[in-house]
Amino acid sequence: MKFDPAQLLHLVVGDPQADRVVPPSGFTAKLTLFSAGVMAFLAVFALALSLASGRLAARWSDELSRSATLRISAPSDQIAAQTAAALRVLDTTAGVASARGLTAEEQRALLEPWFGPDMPVDTLPIPQLIEIIEDDNGYDPQGLRHRLAAEVPGAVLDDHTRWRRPLVGAASRLKTLGWLSIGLIFAAMAAMITLAANAALAANAQVIQVLRLVGARDIYIARAFVRRFTLRALTGAFIGTTAGLVAVALLPSAQEAGGFLTGLGFAGVHWLWPLVIPPLAAVVAFVATRAAAQTTLKGLR
Amino acid sequence: MIELENVAYSYGGGELLSSITLALQPGSFHFLTGPSGAGKTTFLKLCYGALVPTSGHARLFGADVRGMSRDDIALARRRVGVVHQDVQFLDHLPVADNVALPLTVSGRSSIDEGANLKELLTWVGLTERADALPPELSGGERQRAALARAVIMSPDVILADEPTGNVDWEMSQRLLTLLIELNRMGKTIMIATHDLGLIRAAKSHVQARVLRISNRQLHLAGADL
Numbered sequence: 427m428k429f430d431p432a433q434l435l436h437l438v439v440g441d442p443q444a445d446r447v448v449p450p451s452g453f454t455a456k457l458t459l460f461s462a463g464v465m466a467f468l469a470v471f472a473l474a475l476s477l478a479s480g481r482l483a484a485r486w487s488d489e490l491s492r493s494a495t496l497r498i499s500a501p502s503d504q505i506a507a508q509t510a511a512a513l514r515v516l517d518t519t520a521g522v523a524s525a526r527g528l529t530a531e532e533q534r535a536l537l538e539p540w541f542g543p544d545m546p547v548d549t550l551p552i553p554q555l556i557e558i559i560e561d562d563n564g565y566d567p568q569g570l571r572h573r574l575a576a577e578v579p580g581a582v583l584d585d586h587t588r589w590r591r592p593l594v595g596a597a598s599r600l601k602t603l604g605w606l607s608i609g610l611i612f613a614a615m616a617a618m619i620t621l622a623a624n625a626a627l628a629a630n631a632q633v634i635q636v637l638r639l640v641g642a643r644d645i646y647i648a649r650a651f652v653r654r655f656t657l658r659a660l661t662g663a664f665i666g667t668t669a670g671l672v673a674v675a676l677l678p679s680a681q682e683a684g685g686f687l688t689g690l691g692f693a694g695v696h697w698l699w700p701l702v703i704p705p706l707a708a709v710v711a712f713v714a715t716r717a718a719a720q721t722t723l724k725g726l727r
Numbered sequence: 728m729i730e731l732e733n734v735a736y737s738y739g740g741g742e743l744l745s746s747i748t749l750a751l752q753p754g755s756f757h758f759l760t761g762p763s764g765a766g767k768t769t770f771l772k773l774c775y776g777a778l779v780p781t782s783g784h785a786r787l788f789g790a791d792v793r794g795m796s797r798d799d800i801a802l803a804r805r806r807v808g809v810v811h812q813d814v815q816f817l818d819h820l821p822v823a824d825n826v827a828l829p830l831t832v833s834g835r836s837s838i839d840e841g842a843n844l845k846e847l848l849t850w851v852g853l854t855e856r857a858d859a860l861p862p863e864l865s866g867g868e869r870q871r872a873a874l875a876r877a878v879i880m881s882p883d884v885i886l887a888d889e890p891t892g893n894v895d896w897e898m899s900q901r902l903l904t905l906l907i908e909l910n911r912m913g914k915t916i917m918i919a920t921h922d923l924g925l926i927r928a929a930k931s932h933v934q935a936r937v938l939r940i941s942n943r944q945l946h947l948a949g950a951d952l
């Protein structure tokens with residue numbers, strides 16, 4: 427049961443004579459079309475999920491390894507001195523590309539979502555934040571903590587790893603689940619097409635027998651069925667994919683909602699990925715129907 | 728072209744046919760007779776490779792049936808015209824398409840063959856019914872359509888299982904005449920029938936041998952018919 431692309435092409439072009447020898451089948455045809463469409467629609471979402479969570483995982487792990495925050499909590503008269511001391515330490519730490527104390531405006535902007543714009547942030551004893559950007563080699567967080575403990579007692583290093591690592595893990599897990607779903611969707615499509623093909627083959631037992639008796643080769647008989655199911659799956663999947671793409675395009679953009687999610691959707695060339703779904707559905711239908719037809723024919727001399 | 732060598736066949740119980748040896752000579756004309764259930768249809772199926780002997784060898788155009796691939800069988804069927812006892816057609820296609828079906832499945836449905844098809848339908852008297860669907864045909868019309876379908880590939884051998892089972896005497900004479908004409912054109916013919924009258928009628932037109940199945944054996948019947 428080898429898959430041969432040339433054969434698939436020949437199949438799509440078709441032979442109108444060969445097509446007529448099997449009676450038209452209205453209902454199974456519609457069901458196959460419908461299920462292929464639904465499966466393709468779902469596959470678009472699974473694909474969007476996989477690609478989006480892949481992007482999310484990549485972005486998070488990228489940020490995870492590149493930035494950290496130093497928090498300086500000290501009586502207000504010592505903050506400036508300790509900040510300066512901390513920056514001095516950071517400047518001489520290997521693996522730190524740059525370090526910069528956040529301005530009062532930046533800190534206010536960070537707090538605004540929680541306390542509102544009218545909060546007199548200046549008068550609160552809030553800690554000073556220092557943003558640390560790593561270079562490609564990275565720094566040694568333990569070593570840095572030791573040096574800070576000695577020179578800047580009020581400094582707490584938060585390297586983000588602790589709370590982001592599980593999120594990165596979750597995002598990659600989500601990506602894996604997405605691909606798994608795509609695999610399952612195509613497996614279910616193959617199963618459904620096999621069932622539909624078997625029903626069609628059983629309904630046409632007499633036709634198959636007559637064809638065989640007048641000297642039709644197996645491939646000729648199989649092709650009449652395989653062609654139909656392949657074209658139906660292709661058409662159904664095309665409609666389903668188009669609908670899925672429209673639905674994904676119409677999803678509200680995640681940026682407005684606050685930047686935490688990258689949003690379920692496709693970005694850039696990723697929009698081309700769903701175009702693989704209809705041909706893949708056709709290949710699945712081709713292989714499934716061919717296998718079903720061969721099995722039926724083997725039982726007949 | 729068709730050779731049976733010490734062939735036996737059993738459907739699973741006891742042997743239905745035993746130690747049968749026969750070689751069909753090109754251009755010969757045979758009748759096959761015997762009581763109902765004796766195994767005439769089974770014998771013909773062994774001849775066209777639909778059944779594989781349980782022992783012995785059946786050879787179709789020199790190839791042992793037992794070693795033939797599925798495609799070999801399909802190709803051999805294009806060289807043997809069979810009129811089946813229970814004729815089956817594609818019920819959704821008109822008679823003309825059904826008669827031309829062997830051409831269609833072998834990829835030979837050209838314009839030339841279209842002319843042949845017309846001639847053939849005239850010959851079996853089905854021109855008027857060419858557009859009818861098989862379920863709309865009478866028993867005799869079905870058998871004529873079956874004969875036309877069996878000969879359209881211009882096969883070397885024609886095996887007909889009770890081709891006159893459903894028709895009146897006049898029509899059976901007409902079908903017989905068609906088969907005798909085919910034999911004159913050089914085709915090898917074998918007709919399974921109960922109808923001794925038909926055999927007698929044929930004997931005045933053609934050199935026919937009569938084979939009889941009884942007691943699981945194939946016998947050459949004498950001139951006493």
Ligand SMILES: Nc1ncnc2c1ncn2[C@@H]1O[C@H](COP(=O)(O)OP(=O)(O)OP(=O)(O)O)[C@@H](O)[C@H]1O
Pocket residue numbers: 738743761762763764765766767768769770812
């Ligand atoms: N597929 C089968 N499985 C089991 N037994 C079968 C099968 N086909 C035929 N038989 C049995 O084999 C015997 C011979 O059948 P066959 O059809 O060859 O007889 P026949 O001589 O053609 O009879 P008729 O003149 O009634 O057509 C019968 O007893 C029949 O019941």
Ligand SMILES: [Mg+2]
Pocket residue numbers: 767768769812888
């Ligand atoms: Mg019989």
